[in-house]
Amino acid sequence: MNFVTSSMSNIYLDCPDGETRYLLFRFENGEFAELLLGQGEPPQAEFKISGKYETFAKITQAELSSHKALMTGKLRLKGNIVKALKLAAIADRMNKVLAKIPASY
Amino acid sequence: MTTDDPYFIDFPARIRAIQSAMAKEGIDVYLGSRLRTLSWTLDAFAPWRSFVVIPAEGLPTAFTFVIDAARLEDDSWLDEDHVMGFAPMGGQDQIELIADFIKEQLPPEKGRVGIESGMSNYLPEGNLTHYEYERYAEALPGCELVNAHTIVDRLATIKDEGTINRFREASRIVDIGHQAVLDALRGGGWKGKTETEIAGLAAHAMRKAGSEWEWSFTGGNEIASGYRTGLVGGACTPASRRELKAGEPLMVDLHAMFKLGLGDHAHNYLIGPATDRQRWHANNFTDIVDLTLETYRAGITPSDLAEQMIGFADERGFADYMVPGFEHGIGLMGDEWRIGLNDGPFPYWTNPEHEYLCGELIICAMQYACPDEDIGFRYENPIVLHEDRCEPLSKFPLSIDEIT
Incomplete structure (x- = not known):
């Protein structure tokens, strides 16, 4: 998959402080163009993946696969799934990068 | 495109x-x-x-x-x-x-x-x-x-030229299927063949000619032989494993799809030797099909047409063998059976008083069944209704061929 232009926001519901947060990635023509972290309503993105904070935490700690989380309804994808499938390999790599960032939950 | x-x-x-x-x-x-x-x-x-x-x-x-x-x-x-x-x-x-x-x-x-x-x-x-x-x-x-x-x-309801041309092409392909069946049956070729085999060889010929599939939900190509041709009121015969037999009728109803346009044409045979009584039934059927095709045009209604055709069958003494319906609706894939709008006396069935308009496309569909004698025939062909005539889209010659 080359020269991808797309955007995806992960929406973390029920964060420990009760708030909703988002992490948005934007790619333009294959280049990583933007990363946003914020609180509340996320900006427009081609794909939105929403789920509870604890679900994302389990995925990042490799206790739960994102695939299983989607299949069981723990994560909710908004966007064209056919296009999402084309971009799945990129999303997987992004998740692996995220998993390497030291974090405490 | x-x-x-x-x-x-x-x-x-x-x-x-x-x-x-x-x-x-x-x-x-x-x-x-x-x-x-x-x-x-x-x-x-x-x-x-x-x-x-x-x-x-x-x-x-x-x-x-x-x-x-x-x-x-x-x-x-x-x-x-x-x-x-x-x-x-x-x-x-x-x-x-x-x-x-x-x-x-x-x-x-x-x-x-x-x-x-x-x-x-x-x-x-x-x-x-x-x-x-x-x-x-x-x-x-x-x-x-x-x-x-x-x-x-x-x-x-009214078909545009592109739609009708898709049906024309699907019908041309169906005619290729019928020719393949005729070629396979001739000269004793019918011996040992089963209904499913007839369905398959027709499908092979039609797919070679570009058909996407044998679209009918009734089992693809509908083939019936012997007593199965004459089942009471029967106008649905998924092919069975029954082997063709001498002295029996054979009904071959083929379906092809081209860009969602649907070919649907039935042709009938008598596997020889045929009796005079079988030929009498066969002539009745081809005569009423001929008359029906001559009668169809814009302005007529299904009930008018049925009345005229049953009248003809009555005069000739074979009304008991005619299923009293002469058409079903058709459109791009998925549009089958009801003609026109849902405005008839029985909800979601064809309105018998539906007045055909120029540019409508239907399947002329007729079934003849004499269960007591294990004989029956079917005719189906997409027809376009014009002001003063109908245009049958399949061109395979109307006849009941005797095969030896």
């Missing part, structure tokens, strides 16, 4: 026509679910549960099972932003996905959504199920769901 292509259909114009009718009926979004609506709007075959959402303005969006969404997009005139897949995943099941999409087309918590409800004797019709209706109603609070299929039915 360019506008000078013989198979060109102006699908964007069809969508605009639906949107114009929606505006007149105060419908904000049309949720199509019937196979006939999907074919008529998408120009692609949608074998899995699918929907088309038509907004008040702009392009429609199709939704189908995710495993077939990329193929549907590839076949249709819509781009990847207007063909979506649904899947058993969070946010992606068909109710949530489509309801969310519809909400984006409507003012908050209000709007009229046209749906397709009703009944049909055709199993793959695709009306919204009771369960789907309840789930959509629940997912679209404040919206009114109204039955609106008449919008599409009305617009689809």
Whole structure:
């Protein structure tokens, strides 16, 4: 998959402080163009993946696969799934990068 | 496909026509679910549960099972932003996905959504199920769901040139299938062959000629031999493993699809030696088919035609063997059986007083059955209705061929 232009926001519901947060990635023509972290309503993105904070935490700690989380309804994808499938390999790599960032939950 | 292509259909114009009718009926979004609506709007075959959402303005969006969404997009005139897949995943099941999409087309918590409800004797019709209706109603609070299929039915009644040309080509392919069957049966070739084998060799010839599939839900190519040709009122004969036998009739009803246009033509045989009584039945049948084709034209109604033809059969002494129906509706894949609108005395059946218009396309369908003598014949052929005649699209010569 080359020269991808797309955007995806992960929406973390029920964060420990009760708030909703988002992490948005934007790619333009294959280049990583933007990363946003914020609180509340996320900006427009081609794909939105929403789920509870604890679900994302389990995925990042490799206790739960994102695939299983989607299949069981723990994560909710908004966007064209056919296009999402084309971009799945990129999303997987992004998740692996995220998993390497030291974090405490 | 360019506008000078013989198979060109102006699908964007069809969508605009639906949107114009929606505006007149105060419908904000049309949720199509019937196979006939999907074919008529998408120009692609949608074998899995699918929907088309038509907004008040702009392009429609199709939704189908995710495993077939990329193929549907590839076949249709819509781009990847207007063909979506649904899947058993969070946010992606068909109710949530489509309801969310519809909400984006409507003012908050209000709007009229046209749906397709009703009944049909055709199993793959695709009306919204009771369960789907309840789930959509629940997912679209404040919206009114109204039955609106008449919008599409009305617009689809008269066939455009591209549609008729697709049927012409599908019919040409069916004729190739019939020639292959005739060639295989001749000179003792029928010996040892089964009904399923006849169905298969016809399918092979038609696929070689470009048919996409033997589209009929009645089992593809319908083949009957011996007593199966004469089953009471029987006009549905999926091929069986029955072997052809000398002295028996054989009914070969072939189906081909070309760009959603449907070929449907039946031809009949007597496997020799034939008796004079069998030939009497055969002549009755070819004579009434001839007369029916001479009689069909715009302005006539199904009941007028049936009355005239049964009158003829009565005079000739074979009315008892005629199934008293002479047609069924047809359109792009998924549009089968009912002719015209749902305005007859029996809900969702053809109105016997439907007055045919120029440019309508139907299947002339006739069944002759004499169960006591284990003999029957079938005729089917797509016909276009003109002002003073009908145009049969399959050209395979009408006869009941005696095969030795």
